[in-house]
Amino acid sequence: MVKELIRLEDVHRAFGPVTVFENVNIRIEEGDRIGIVGHNGSGKTTLLNTISEQNPDIGEVLFAPGIRVAYLTQVRDIEDEATLEQELNRKGRQFAEIDEEIAELEASMADPSFYDGDWQPKMDRYAELQTMLAKSGGANVATRASGIIEALGLGHHPLSTPLQSLSGGERAKVALARQLVGLSEIDVLFLDEPTNHLDLPTIAWLEKFLKEFKGAIMVVSHDRYFLDRVCNNILEVQNTHVKGYKGNYSAFRSQKEMFLSTLDDSIAKSEKEVRRLNGALRSMKSANKYDKSISQKRFMLDREQNRLKWMKSIRPKKRKGLNFALQATSKSSLDVLEINKASLSFEGLKKPIFTQIEVAVSKGQKIGVVGGNGVGKTTLLRMIIGELMPDEGRVVVEPGVQIGYFHQDHRTLDFDLTPVKQIQKLKPRMDYGDVRAMLGRFQFTSEQVDTIMSKLSGGERARVALLKLLLEENNLLLLDEPTNHLDTDANEAIEEAFNQYEGSIITVSHDRWFLDQVCDTIWFLGGDGYLHIYPGNYSDLIQRKKDAYQKVQ
Structure with missing residues (x-):
């Protein structure tokens, strides 16, 4: 019989007068891999926190006796002043809770009156905690983390390496490794957006790690590909209701x-x-x-x-969908772009970023650029647009090609302007009412259209940047992580728009579902300086690599 680990009974949660969810009844059992989905602001993280912290406003969150839980937070804090070893030895939540309980028991054992009562159950619990800590590696996290560090591609860094010398992607891996250490004794693992800021090789490793994890999993994620590969149940949070579906994201x-x-x-x-x-x-x-x-x-x-x-x-309330369509100019020839034996190096790096890259882009081609962090994906876009010049070779943009560039940090936006002013700067003849109506089709409220960009969320800024692409006359789009900060509904809208777009697209993305839906070609940068070209989408690339591996075996 499958063991029940956690049960929710008529759980209700609200913030002031706003109900987040109500009448939630859920069972979490051994072997469950539960993905939590819903649009931004629907209450996904609130549901995760309510369960892991057992703090509903109404109802009960019941844990089976003695179960251990761990929580991998969305914000992975890291001490930049520390070394790699010092950071890894910072105890995660699962170890801190064990330490706190051990300290409480040791304090009570130091009291002479401890042995006057029934002290044996407390001594048994003390022994159990010590065994649990030893099995999980909690006494020395850095030692236990060495295998994970190696698997994440950081094994070449000595443990004395200052974190400040690591790249942003490498620091994210260190934070992930510290959180993952010692989970062998955990019964239920809660994760909030675990794939954020990770490159594709690291995400693939994390998926394998979680598949082999023996406990139950409950995860909030916008990564549809990840949810497909890891989960066997989906909970959707929508309009204060939580509904469950059997199977992975596609089945949902x-x-x-x-x-x-x-x-x-x-x-x-x-x-x-x-x-x-x-x-x-x-x-x-x-x-x-x-x-x-x-x-x-x-x-x-x-x-x-x-x-x-x-x-x-x-019944889900109809949300105002992202009204998004792109029109390419008709001036582009069949040949759009050619990179002819281009090489590029940066001072201080041992290896060149690019070595003799030779590739052409044709009209209507949709290309996904993939690879690990730091291999030069964004640098390639910058070289195409002319922000960087190759040391050797050349980049030829054919006559009539108009390039639109979506930066992942939204640097094309003026953060001191409102969305209305931003659009009027691009289209000065558009009056205020027309601009407001257009922003409304991009899910902006009447208050948001007059809020300066610096006070808007990442998703709201992304929608303004996408609207700018809509209004510009482009036939080649360079996109750097276009789905970052967007919820699933918005992602599906831009996937449909890019599929209907008659121009060419070169997009850098960690969103494998997006790459599958949009791309017909994959450019792979493996960190060796060379660009490898594969026909098909991301899943086609993975299948090709699997087939090649099986032939070798």
Whole structure:
């Protein structure tokens, strides 16, 4: 029989007058791999925190006796002044809780009166905690972390390496390694956006790690590919309701579509039944207001109205979709871009960034650029646009090609301007009302359109940058992490827009689902300076590598 680890009973959570979710009933069992999805602000992280911290406003979050939990936070704090060894030895939440309980028991054992009572259960617990700490490697996290550090590609760094000397991607890996150490004794692992800021090789390693993890997992993630590979259950948080679906993310999408179709049919039938019962009641009252069957009909009507109200409450409210379409200029020739034996090096680096890159881009081609952190993906875009010049060779942009560039840090935006002013700067003849209406189609509220960019979220800035691309006359788009900060609905909207776009696209992205939906070619940078070209999307590339490996074996 499968062991139940955590159970939620009629859980309710609110912030002030705003209900985040209500009447949540969930069971987490051994072997569960649960992904939590929903649009930005729906309450995904709140649900994760409510369960892991057992702090609902109403209802109960019940843990099975003696289970151990660990939480990998979305914000991976790191001490920049520390060395690699010092950072790894900083104890994560799972070790801190064990240490706190051990300290409490040791303090009570130091009291002479400790042995006057029934002290054996506390001594047994003390021994259990010491064993747990030893098995998990908690006494020396750095020693236990060495295998993970090696697997994450950081094994060449001595433990005395200052963290300040590491790249941002490497520091993210160190923080991840510290959080993952000692999970062998954990029963339930909570993760909040674990793939954020990780490169594709590290994400692939993390997926393998989690598949081999023996405990249950509950994870919040926007990474649809990750959810497909890791999860066997999906919870969707929407409109204060939490609904569960069996299977991975792809299964969830198809089940949800079927559920909504069935729900709409049921609502239509219920509305028809309410109208029929109302009509029958009116007829009965006009014929004989003392008819005893009237109360029975009124009971049937009340029951059907309550059922209809419940069905409407769980039906997702229609959110204003991202209205996004791109038009390419018609001036581009069939040949768009050529990189001819281009090489590039940076002072201080032992290896060249690029070595004799030779590749061409044709009209309508959709190219995904992938590789680990620091291999030169963004540098390649900068070389194409002319921000960097190759040491050897050349980059030829054909006549008539108009390039639009989406920076992942949104540097093309003026952070002192509002979204309205931003667009009017690009299109000075557009009046305020037209700009506001256009921003409304990009999910901006009347308040947000007049808020300066520096006070907007990353997702809101990304939508302004995408709107700028819409208004510019481009036929070659260079995109650097275009799906960062966007929720699933927005991602699906831009995927559809890029698929319909008749111009060419070169996009750097860690979003493998996006690469599968949009790209027909993959450029792979492996850190050796060479550009490897593969036809097909990201999954085609992975399958090709698997086939090649099996042939070698």
